[in-house]
Amino acid sequence: MPHRNFKIPIGPQHPALKEPECFQIVLNGEKITSSGVRLGYNHRGIEKACEQQTYIQDMYLLERVCGICSHSHATCFIQAVEEIAGLEVPKRALYIRTLIAELERIHSHLLWLGVAGHEVGFDTLLMYTWRDREVVMDLLAMLTGNRVNYGMNTIGGVRRDITAEQIPQILKAVDILEERTKYYIQIATEEITFIKRLSNVGVVAYEDAIRLGAVGPTARASGVERDVRHDDPYAAYGELSFNVITDKHCDVYGRAVVRVGELMESYKMIRQLLANMPEGPITVKAPRKIKPGQAFSRYEAPRGEDVHYVQANGTDKPERVKVRAPTLANVQAVSHMLKDGYLADLPIVIAAIDPCFSCTDRMIAVCDENKSPEILTWPALRQRSIEWHRSRGIDFSQLNREFKIPQGT
Amino acid sequence: MALLKKIVTWARIKSPWIIHFNTGACNACDIEIIASLTPTFDIERFGILLKGTPRHADVLVCSGPVTRQIKDRLIRIYEQMPEPKFVVAVGTCACSGGVFKSCYNVKGGINEVIPVSVFIPGCPASPKAIIDGVVKLLASLEETPVAAKG
Amino acid sequence: MSEENEIKSQLVEKFGFLNETTIPRARRLFADVPLGKFSEVFDYAVKQMKFSILCTITGLDEGASLGFIYHLARPSGIVLNLHTKAPKEKPVIKTVTGYFPAADAYERELADLLGAKVEGLPEGNRYPLPDDWPAGQYPLRKDWKVEMLDGKGANENATS
Secondary structure, three states, X not given: OOOOEXXXXXXXXXXXXXXXXXXXXXXXXXXXXXXXXXXXXXXXXXXXXXXXXXXXXXXXXXXXXXXXXXXHHHHHHHHHHHHHHOOOOOHHHHHHHHHHHHHHHHHHHHHHXXXXXXXXXXXXXXXXXXXXXXXHHHHHHHHHOOOOOOOOEEOOEEXXXXXXXXXXXXXXXXXXXXXXXXXXXXXXXXXHHHHHXXXXXXXXXXXXHHHOOOOHHHHHOOOOOOOHHHHOOOOOHHHOOOOOOOOOOOOHHHHHHHHHHHHHHHHHHXXXXXXXXXXXXXXXXOOOOOOOEEXXXXXXXXXXXXXXXXXXXXXXXXXXEEEEXXXXXXXXXXXXXXOOOEHHHHHHHHHHOOOOHHHHOOEEEEOOOOOOOEEEEHHHHHHHHHHHHHOOOOOOHHHHHHOOOXXXX | OHHHHHHHHHHHHHOOEEEEEEOOOOOHHHHHHHHHHOOOOOHHHHOOEEOOOHHHOOEEEEEOOEEOOOHHHHHHHHHHOOOOOEEEEEOHHHHHOHHXXXXXXXXXXXXHOOOOXXXXXXXXXXXXXXXXXXXXXXXXXXXXXXXXXO | OOHHHHHHHHHHHHOHHXXXXXXXXXXXXXXXXXXXXXXXXXXXXXXXXXXXXXXXXXXXXXXXXEEEEEEEEOOOOOEEEEEXXXXXXXXXXXXXXXXXXXXXXXXXXHHHHHOOEEEOOOXXXXXXXXXXXXXXXXXXXXXXXXXXXXXXXXXXXXXX
């Protein structure tokens, strides 16, 4: 059979409508020869809205740029505003911000582990990790009043304090999570099916990770030792002792190893934060109008470096707010990762950069020269990918049967 | 708990098929929807099945505000669903546009575009609220005669 | 001498016009670069001074001109913010995708949202606006209002 080049747009698609896709794939047989990225389908116009609202309103808006990294965006933004205003945020507030930040990282990485499991057909991993995630969600709800979108920050500090009664509860939860994470480390290092499925997939060499501007666990899995908490410390990170987790595998497996390693570091950091929590106020008085100035703030969100640039003009509304979320930096490396790989590996490769969930929840149109286009949904592509690997000996059915699906917390 | 038992029995017979669609907002609601499927909340005990195509779905579970570019796709998906069909708007954005109402690329809530049966507010809507809303929808279906699924 | 001050000294030694560079806090420098000299300064900062990370590019509407801030960082955590500007009648800048492939998305954003013209940017999809966005409308410009979209197609915005 002669080789055929198929062009496959992967993204929101309907044969009757011209619409933006996420990724455009050119196939040769089962292998991807090239791909392009088409973004912007969920462009909302947030930066413009920021100029028309006050700083506090903007913080609530920016919390909702992404439902996983909401504290990341809120904190990154408020840091820039506080810098322009020349405010000295009380240490206790910085510690509390850091505590919420690490709890956010934990829930995000556990979420990712579950999603990765789901993409390869290892559904019990999804059930396990999202069950554990509920421990964190309950903690966050206790500390902040909400499971997601915590509204914890204000200009000059935080809005809620940690009480003495909450501390042992946090420590107990961290102990539980640490035990369970050790189990995931075991899976990652000992389960052959898991290792085989994720190895040599989505490869990005060290030099390419740097050249393409990858950030976060995606870059660190290629051995790039880059973490804003360590390189450009903010909040309380300058006073914490922790390791930057890197890995040399350069593939999806490495990205899993890095995230699981980061979970363990987060538990350590939370214990340090609680043990050394400074006394004092949780906020300092902030002006409503911010004097003219500019600041560039960086933050290590669970997915990588998040940056906010803010310019103030002396009023109660910013002159300019610019946001570059980590996924935008990583998605441009995806084309490189997909090249020369199999279509069947596409779901896990894209999932491995930990993009916004909705990025991976799209319809796919398969264009074959000889047939009329048919629509495949992402779940169907995932199913095809699972079956493709199953026919080559990589099968999670056994593991799914072995694990008891836990009921309740 | 008698009503709940009635609903559970009814749902097991009816087994509504759901399609989930995110119009591209922050994903917090989508994650809470998926969380409802996990063992802690376990919405599947109501017999709800998550399907991949609108052509087989009874209920469209929709999150996110409607943006300019997603509007036509949303209408298309709704049109592909067979009657009788219902729409659940999950989250404040789906109900009214939420914090994004002031953004230039956002039109508003889901009901600007398609009729909504159930509004579940929250930012995000918690799994408990989602289950509550879905159960209320099922209970209302029991009151209205529904054509048997072929 | 702190690393920040060393960086400033090195820059000023090579480019005298950068003597107004400010160091507002640890690990941050802000410099204003005339457009005509920008390529040279950028090349020097990236190639000779090892600013190997481009965090992003911020575009600004500065009234008579469009401003562009290139946020460059080093592994040691120091960020050098290079600001330049081009007149609105001729908002032309050169691509830096030769140094940083990821600048592709950042530069397309400048074109879509502010109307900048980026020379040398390879063929590709626009970002972030949809394909049916009316030409000549740049949402991040200060004089752009959402009502300007109403002229195109039916007015589907909710009333009030």
